[in-house]
Amino acid sequence: MAKVTGLEGIIAAETEISLVDGDNGLLVYRGYWAKDLAIDHSFEECAYLLLYGNLPNETELLQFTNRLIDNRKLPQAIEEIIDRLPNDMDMMSVLRTAVSALGDSTFSWKPTIEQAVRIISVVPTIIAYRYHQVRGSEVFLSKRGLSHIANYLYMLQGKVPTHAQERALTAYFVLTLEHGMNASTFSARSVLSTESDIISAITGAIGAMKGPLHGGAPTEVIHMLDDIHSIENAEQWLRERLEKGERIMGFGHRVYKTHDPRVVALKKISQILAGKDPWLDLALHVEKTAIRLLEEYKPGRKLYTNVEFYAAAVLRAVQMPAELFTPTFTASRVVGWSAHLLEQAENNRIFRPQSTYVGEMPGNSIGRGF
Ligand SMILES: CC(C)(COP(=O)(O)OP(=O)(O)OC[C@H]1O[C@@H](n2cnc3c(N)ncnc32)[C@H](O)[C@@H]1OP(=O)(O)O)[C@@H](O)C(=O)NCCC(=O)NCCS
Known part of the structure; x- marks a missing residue:
């Protein structure tokens, strides 16, 4: 049987986004310990850090937060697509389909932070909308005054979460926002490296995230x-x-x-x-x-x-239903994917590893073709 190396130990790119030091158990996001950020920073601050390269000042944070809020609403066309999907379709497949359907011409190459914010904002809304739509239960619209994390729980559960729940889920998000060249990030970068668009890259990453060896x-x-x-x-x-x-x-x-x-x-x-x-x-x-x-x-x-x-x-x-664990991981990791895609686009080179042919050769002739 032909072996697969899993690209173990291969360096596919340099990155300034995160350090994953597996021998020493260290995780750094742009110069900050991820575990420290998880204690007292918000999702908005950490997403900004990963996308822009530095923590925001007060004005920058306010503007970024408002942009996230402004983009939460699900376009009606996407709601209609979700409504038509079979009821037994799993949430990751719904997410993959809905994100893919967002991809109008405003998402063309080259990826921008604006495009990334639109996707990051709307992923929790897609999950919450589908969660209620498939059950026939009340869909809770986003509440402007709530943080990205509190609003996600609100849209799912119909009540504003306690401070402890919001903090715990924020810590979970911060700790899972980004993790180097994992399978989904690699998939996203690989798609984008052909100068395809951010939506295609993130759609591919969602597909990779779905598998039980990664996000499942x-x-x-x-x-x-x-x-x-x-x-x-x-x-x-x-x-x-x-x-x-x-x-x-x-x-x-x-x-x-x-x-x-x-x-x-x-x-x-x-x-x-x-x-x-x-x-x-x-x-x-x-x-x-x-x-x-x-x-x-x-x-x-x-x-x-x-x-x-x-x-x-x-x-x-935090009372998240088990079927939403991987989609929730996706709602977080979409930030890391976006940061990588912006970095990839800055200095793009198409991903093209090689394989070793271990199959049969056609005998001694060198062939008669062109
Ligand atoms: C995460 C994971 C995919 C990494 O895989 P990998 O780096 O390719 O590691 P390998 O598959 O080469 O595993 C190395 C050895 O450890 C074993 N191993 C790895 N993870 C194992 C696990 N969770 N349970 C039992 N054995 C395991 C493998 O069978 C292999 O044994 P072998 O040397 O006798 O063949 C793998 O550890 C795994 O499948 N874990 C369970 C799924 C999971 O929790 N995924 C979430 C990842 S964050």
Whole structure:
């Protein structure tokens, strides 16, 4: 069978956006520790930082916030497209279709911050609109006075979130906004590198994000914990999976070979938010047991908890339905994708790696063609 390298260790581009140091467990956004930004900065400030390269002053922040608010509304044509999609279409496919449909001629090459803001603003609205449309429940329109994060929860739940919920979800967003040359970011940059438009690039990235090896893991984490059900079952359940050669969702990472700094932060937040919660006790126990068993079954592979494991805990604690975990991750990562696309366009070169041919040759002749 022909092997696939997964481009491991290949440098596809230089970037000034983020540093992901997997050996030392460090994550830096444009010169700031992501874990520090997550404690006391807003989504708007951090999105600005990633897109523009510096934190905004007061006036810049106000203008940027207003631009995000002004672009929240879903165009009617997109609502109509969503209304016609089959009811059993999963939310990531809906998002991929709706974002793709936004792509009129105003989104042509070269990508701009304006274009990025339009997409970043509207992704939560698409998710919330579809969430209610498919259930036939009331659609809650955006509330101007609310932050991007509070408004997302408001549009989904129909009530203004508590300060603790807003802070927890903000921290989740900040910690997942950006993460170097991961599969979806690479997909986005690869599409844009042909001088295609930002909508096509982000549509491709959503497709990459959907897969369970990338953004689809947190929902699987919830299913796994539901299935394990009790602390007593954990070891046997995990052993059975590993004996069958299956993967444990929420563990392992291509880059992090030590503790992922985002995990440490999200774990703390979920513990604060959930307080004494049997579900969280189960998660903590499964984490400990899985790390021990992964070392037993896969010695030396350095498999630790990844961001998806405690993302699931935080999202659950803010009452996010499990089916919206990956779409919510997308609502956050669309900022990182946009920053990368702007950077790619500044000094573009088409992505064109090579493959090694390991197939048959047609014999000794050199062919008779042109
Ligand atoms: C994230 C992930 C895709 C990285 O993959 P990768 O860098 O290509 O790592 P590999 O698939 O080469 O794995 C290396 C070894 O560890 C094992 N491994 C990796 N993650 C594992 C997991 N979660 N459970 C069990 N074994 C795992 C692999 O089976 C492989 O074993 P081998 O050397 O015996 O073949 C992978 O760890 C994974 O599938 N994790 C589960 C899905 C998940 O949580 N995704 C969210 C990522 S943020």
